[in-house]
Amino acid sequence: MGASIELTAVTDTVHFVQTDLVNWTLVTDGNGVLVIDAGYPGQRGDVVESVRRLGFQMQDVRAFLLTHAHVDHFGSAIGFAKTLGTPVYTHAAEVGHAKREYLEQVAPIDLVTRIWQPRYLAWTAAIIGKGALTREGIPGTQALGEDIAATLPGTPTAIPTPGHTGGHCSYLVDGVLVSGDALVTGHPLSSRRGPQLLPGLFNHDQQSCLRSLDALGMLDTEVVLPGHGPVWRGPVRDAVRQAAR
Numbered sequence: 001m002g003a004s005i006e007l008t009a010v011t012d013t014v015h016f017v018q019t020d021l022v023n024w025t026l027v028t029d030g031n032g033v034l035v036i037d038a039g040y041p042g043q044r045g046d047v048v049e050s051v052r053r054l055g056f057q058m059q060d061v062r063a064f065l066l067t068h069a070h071v072d073h074f075g076s077a078i079g080f081a082k083t084l085g086t087p088v089y090t091h092a093a094e095v096g097h098a099k100r101e102y103l104e105q106v107a108p109i110d111l112v113t114r115i116w117q118p119r120y121l122a123w124t125a126a127i128i129g130k131g132a133l134t135r136e137g138i139p140g141t142q143a144l145g146e147d148i149a150a151t152l153p154g155t156p157t158a159i160p161t162p163g164h165t166g167g168h169c170s171y172l173v174d175g176v177l178v179s180g181d182a183l184v185t186g187h188p189l190s191s192r193r194g195p196q197l198l199p200g201l202f203n204h205d206q207q208s209c210l211r212s213l214d215a216l217g218m219l220d221t222e223v224v225l226p227g228h229g230p231v232w233r234g235p236v237r238d239a240v241r242q243a244a245r
């Protein structure tokens with residue numbers, strides 16, 4: 001099944017992995033790999049394959065850094081944390097979510113009322129096949145402090161972007177913005193292409209989403225790697241303007 005990922009070198013050290021369902025980002029240095037977001041639990045093999053294509057093994061993964069703790073972004077990290085002891089970091093405000101002390105994710109019942117729409121039906125079936133219904137958390141999740149960030153490949157800078165979840169956080173690495181679900185460029189459930197917010201159903205706090213979008217618009221970067229959809233190249237403020245429409 002390894003052919004379902006699309007791997008793009010964005011800079012010398014930043015590599016973007018796109019799949020039909022969700023994306024993740026690999027950041028390398030001489031000593032290993034930082035994986036930003038982790039796909040669904042059932043995308044474990046795709047994560048291994050993406051790391052392998054850069055010439056590394058999972059043992060070389062120094063940490064998973066999560067934009068947020070939804071199952072499509074932290075899924076494979078559940079198993080890797082357990083079996084390999086790979087450290088998992090989030091924004092301090094997202095740690096409890098990653099531990100599943102609470103859940104800020106759309107309930108299956110809210111989706112069921114929409115699956116008469118073919119797009120929702122196909123997507124719901126696909127994500128359930130990838131382990132979307134798991135309730136498991138990552139008990140060892142830690143907050144990303146600046147001291148820890150300084151030791152990770154790409155020395156990621158946290159750009160807090162709450163809204164999609166209460167502790168959602170974007171990251172700057174090597175001049176590239178990894179925006180998670182604060183700013184996406186497509187989604188299996190959206191007929192729209194280009195920069196956008198996710199359907200409101202998926203957002204914990206829509207007003208915060210809009211404020212976080214404004215915050216991203218202040219950045220200087222010209223490359224955005226979203227949680228869903230293709231790479232965006234161009235001033236981030238242009239992407240934000242399109243998404244706000």
Ligand SMILES: [Zn+2]
Nearest residue numbers: 070072181227
């Ligand atoms: Zn997502």
